[in-house]
Amino acid sequence: MIGGRSFTTRLTLALSLLLLAYGALVGLLGRHVAVEYEHESLQRLSHGLAKHIVEHWPEIAVADPDQADRAARESLLSMLMVVNPGIQVYVLDADGRVQAYIGDPGMVREKQVDLGAVRSFLAGAALPLRGTDPMGTGIPRIFSAAMFPPRAGDVRPPGYLYVVLDGQARVHVAGQLSLRRVWQGAGLVAAAGLLVTLLLGFFAMHRLTLPLHRLANRMRDYSVRTLQATAAGRSQSRTNGDEVSAIGSAFDEMTQRIEAQTAREQQQASAHREVMASVAHDMRTPLTALHGHLEAMAGQALVEPEQRDRVLAAALAQSDKVRRLSQQLFELAALQSTDQVLHRERFRLDELVTDAVQKYDLADGPAPVTLRGAPPGPLEFEGDLQLIERALTNLIDNAMRHAPTTSPIHVSVSRDGAQANILIEDNGPGLPDELFSRLEQGKSLRDPPVKRTSGGIGGLGLAIAQRVAALHGGSLQPLPSPLGGTRLCLALPLAE
Structure with missing residues (x-):
């Protein structure tokens, strides 16, 4: 029971017990001195x-x-x-x-x-x-x-x-006359002294420890506010003791949070350095090729129109690659800097998927992207139309880059209760193991960045789609593919 009392109460009780013990010691010493004085006086008189x-x-x-x-x-x-x-x-x-x-x-x-x-x-x-x-x-x-x-x-x-001079008769009579009174008087004095000490001690200790009590409450409240629900419950169970225990527990938790924050900052700094190195690697190859093509055109070494057109097409391809990479990095940085969708509007998600697929059917020949499955009916969605379109486009572009040119990309949309599932499937080589594992576990693709075996960073389009889905309360999950390629499900909650 003592362990559950406040620090003020425990300190008051401890001081009271010490004072009582001191009073008992003083009483015993006083009794000894009184007896010695009485014996000396009696012997001196007689x-x-x-x-x-x-x-x-x-x-x-x-x-x-x-x-x-x-x-x-x-x-x-x-x-x-x-x-x-x-x-x-x-x-x-x-x-x-x-x-x-x-x-x-x-x-x-x-x-x-x-x-x-x-x-x-x-x-x-x-x-x-x-x-x-x-x-x-x-x-x-x-x-x-x-x-x-x-x-x-x-x-x-x-x-x-x-x-x-102090025979047994005198000792017996003196004990009968005074012993009970002495003990009664000592007991009353001790009880009164203890009561007064408890009252005055509690008041004095309460006043002296009031700043400590307030500090303990502030640290306990801060600990509960900053921890997660389960951690807060553990913190509350550990800080139900006195003020000193509460401050000690809060200090330990604060130390752990500071150490964890320091470790996260170090990981983020390391990831940032890796991202910068990977971006530099990804930029260097197309920029070097682009620079070489421009030098060839500037030197007028290409006199044949067909050769000049071929070099110009290669330069434009490298330029487009740089543009696409820089745009993806910018979009991902913008998405990671916010925790909410800034531009919300209500629109038909099924129509957006249909429009996105039709954009790829512009040339003659077989369509590179096909829409499969029965129409799901109207799917009302509330969110950022441009972000959803961007996520869908990134998923289709990734599939087109990795799938064989003769195999179309299949897109389908369906309703699953209050959720819409958009499937993008190809028969390419499939996702790398690290990308597949992170998507399956719901982990971020950018913290830390995914490294390609050939150097640089990969999965920027998937990272953008994953972040867009998370901002809208959805997810991006890989599914088993009967074609042996990649099958991704973009799940989004429908509007009520």
């Missing part, structure tokens, strides 16, 4: 307690309970318990062993007291000092200690009075 007892109740120094004044000891115990029920009074010998406990002797479980802490206390060491707890809890206790006054003839110290 520093002279053991010495005072030794000085004013000398009978306490008698280690043998049978020899001690029981009444005096019981009076002392009653007085001490009334003044401070939390203390424990022990009589130690010179080696630190417990000789007597002013209270129930059965409660003493640790008979040996560490005299190192006692000697440090008597030497005035820094407080608080903790010593052994004879009750056997294993927890060091603050204490007050005093040495019994030496007696005549004693070689070693007579012993010590050892008073535990």
Whole structure:
């Protein structure tokens, strides 16, 4: 669930948890310091307690309970318990062993007291000092200690009075009185602090991250607008996280688009260079031949009319070849520079096909182009009449150039639902494999250009027809030919 939250919410929660952990650490350190201060204060206030007892109740120094004044000891115990029920009074010998406990002797479980802490206390060491707890809890206790006054003839110290200031009774009572309140107070303070931190942190982080949030939205919206439908869906699924994830995803997609655009530009530049080289190759051959024919005519080397007419016809053929190539290049460039048909009009497509075929039936003899098939009836079409005629003419001209001169070109037109199919068929050698594959897959014939094995570029007429069909919402597809040649279908959508 945390991964689906916004960056502001996650940052606020993280800072709140850090602040809560910091507060808990400060609380623990504060509690430790408070306990140390309390123990130091209690030990400092009770520093002279053991010495005072030794000085004013000398009978306490008698280690043998049978020899001690029981009444005096019981009076002392009653007085001490009334003044401070939390203390424990022990009589130690010179080696630190417990000789007597002013209270129930059965409660003493640790008979040996560490005299190192006692000697440090008597030497005035820094407080608080903790010593052994004879009750056997294993927890060091603050204490007050005093040495019994030496007696005549004693070689070693007579012993010590050892008073535990924070005995179990005091700890138990203090825990009952304050522990629950301390935890309740700490819990309320922590809850209030966390709530205030969440509110103030969320407001502050929202204000601080607002520009980042806006930038993430802008990059996400730009990514969705510029990608295709499927890619946009993937982008949206990847950018449903926080702002930082959205910016990261948008940056990755932008990088991919820039790299793809760079690769396309490099391919286009390479294709442009290839086109220029191919055009130069295609232009060079007819221009060289044309120049040679013109030089021959200019030098008046041709004196015979028949020879002069033959050279002039060859020059005109080369000139027409240059004209046709330059015109096709110009038309293709103009068609590729736009994505829509500029001049639309409504006309009869079946009549246009009939007129285009009849233009080739001007000479005597068999017609080079024939119209086959049953009349399809009126085919209403809306588009650029000149472009459609140009595409049809290019397809027929290509077929005539590659088919044998004795075989006519067959053209037919038919209706297929809301679409018109114009078929152009010849029995020539067929299309090159690359041209056939591109047309069959619907790929552009000009990006990259198709190279001929003999050099130069090929398929300009087909490229123009393909582009015209695409501008009108149609297509140009190759079909299997029973004659073994080329069979192309120019499919165009009819007007409603």
